[in-house]
Amino acid sequence: MTTRTAGCATKAELSRAIRRLAREHGLDPVLRGRLVLSATEVAAEAVRTAEGTSVTWSFEPDRNARGSGLGLLTVTLRTTRPPAPRSVTELPLPADAVHGLDVVWRVPARAAAPAPKGGPSGAGPAGGSANGSGPADDAALADEELRAVMARADGLTAEHRRLKDELEETNSGVLALYVQLDERDEQLRTAHGQTLRELEDALRPSPLEVEGLELAVHYAPAGTDAPTGGDLYDWFVLPDGTVHITIVDALGHGVTSTRSALNVTHAVRTLALEGHHLQSIVARTDEILLPFDRSVMATVLLARVNPATGELRVANGSHPPALLLREDGTARYLEARGRGIGFPLPGSDRLLSERLAPGDLLLLYTDGLTESRRDPIEGEKRLIEAARSHRDRPTADIPGAIAGDMHTVILHPDDTLALAVRLTGG
Template structure:
């Protein structure tokens, strides 16, 4: 069958017969037939004949026989293409030839001798249809094996995905438990750092605090209140720069320094400047705003000193709400201290709101936040005092552009009994 061919069917039949006689597996045989047909088809289309020849060589390195199949197109107008063939091939000189090198098993090879190295006849003759069926069965077997492997891999992948999903759920649950435990621990720490609610005759007190991150409840917003030896109530509101434990430590430093100076008898107006002198050598990066308030429960006299902090809001029982502005700069600021001391009087029914900027700066315009705070305080002023700070914070935070720690503290002078009876 080493000869020239003029039609594609004749060539394919010769290649298939030769491959079968050399004992090529059906899959390799079908790939060789398809590859030869792909190369020769263009030549047959323009009426050019091709030749096909087979030889057997021995691999010098491995000592195994190799079948060499060569297709030549003497009249080809250019090099034959051997790209993307079902069975890899290589160009052979001249450029109008393509060669396939196919390793043969040890027992494979031509079963009967013949001229030109071609086998004359298979020991088990097959018709063309039987040979094609054999190749088709081999292809189907490969397809079935691939499908079975695909099903197995899908099953393994589904089991793996199920395991990964279960592990992910477990990790999420574990992470949530850790977050809650961490938050609970920090909340206990935060509660331990904040003073207990005071009971002061002639005054009602209530406070609300909410961290920027509920899973990390520590922050730089802190308050302190205590009674001075003369019975006056002292309140400190601090907002230290930053968030988290570092800012909590800064706020504690300020509140402790203020408490020490107040109990030593320093004038209220001088305390912030003195606290700056004490703290900045120990903590050079500390910056905090602070509002100091003193209230005489008997006379109702209120004194305020301010260091860069939002002003206190006063809602008189009879009168217009107003902010109690006191100029000054906070601890760690240039020229720290309160520039003056504000003094006014709280009458029965008056409501005083002390807070940090997280309550009013949830929107970009602080002035808008202060206006909203007045409206919210008016709406909730008639509630029990213990509910007022939380109710105001909830209303103010219906619109939040950037979360921040929030502290709101409310002080009210109760109505006198005879006045309450006349209402």
């Protein structure tokens, strides 16, 4: 390892000395420029006060790469006062170490070529004067460093432009993918909606056409993600010509509650067609379902209407009461107490009887219609007002119109079912 030292009284001398040794040891022009800038910045105060500075350098060959000329160049700059530790880490080429007045840089380099025979000798870098090369040579090296930096900047600019173009192309591809995904999502939503509508229609009983009676229904689930819930209805004509109507509200939402409601409606239909008394059907349904599903809890409203005579009978199991709106505009709720499926002591306490006159409107519903604002008493008052305001509409339009009025504000979303029955007297 060879060690050499040069004294430098001015910034120009220091620059020439650093450039000379850096060139002779094959440093990249950009790295050389960083080293020159760093050394002159550290020595700025010393040369400004004419105290001067010295630079020492040594080259140690790489033992693992014998014969290649590669090694480590150590450059030590001695100043007249210790530099701040933080300042040397923020230099263009951060220092590797600080020892008192010495600032040290270690950079990979090549061994300097031997000085020509008969050439100048001295304490300067690789021969020559202590101040290194002359001003013209120093300017040429500075120009080389500037061109290297500019070439590096141009390369970075070109790379940035290339990356920008690739990013724009990628963004275009991503945007196109998003468009495709959105189109696919729309197709899936459409197919999903169609499937849900078909499922909902499959759960509905066939429309009834009964002379002297008009029936219409409106159903809306609590959320758009589930087309069905625990609110179901069933209607059919018994052998004696009376129309049986079942309204069920099973606990919960979604498919599970739908299954429970279907079990209830199927059991009620079976019992009704077997001829069981209307008042006994709620309790008998509980007896039938209890061994199969102990989790079923549902409110039930049963109504039977004779289209010929207008006779109406109602049984109730914990369900909201039916609303009867007479032709003259008077309205009242048909209160029939009882307990629903899965409740303690299930069954209807009594059978309520009424007689409908032509033009009278009977409204059967679930609590999602009257409790959307969390106040069932207020909801029942509003339901009477809505029924009166829409009673002159065609029967098919009445349930939906009433639901629209009742749901102007929804604080408690729930499945909603509204079923209208009007005696025409035909």
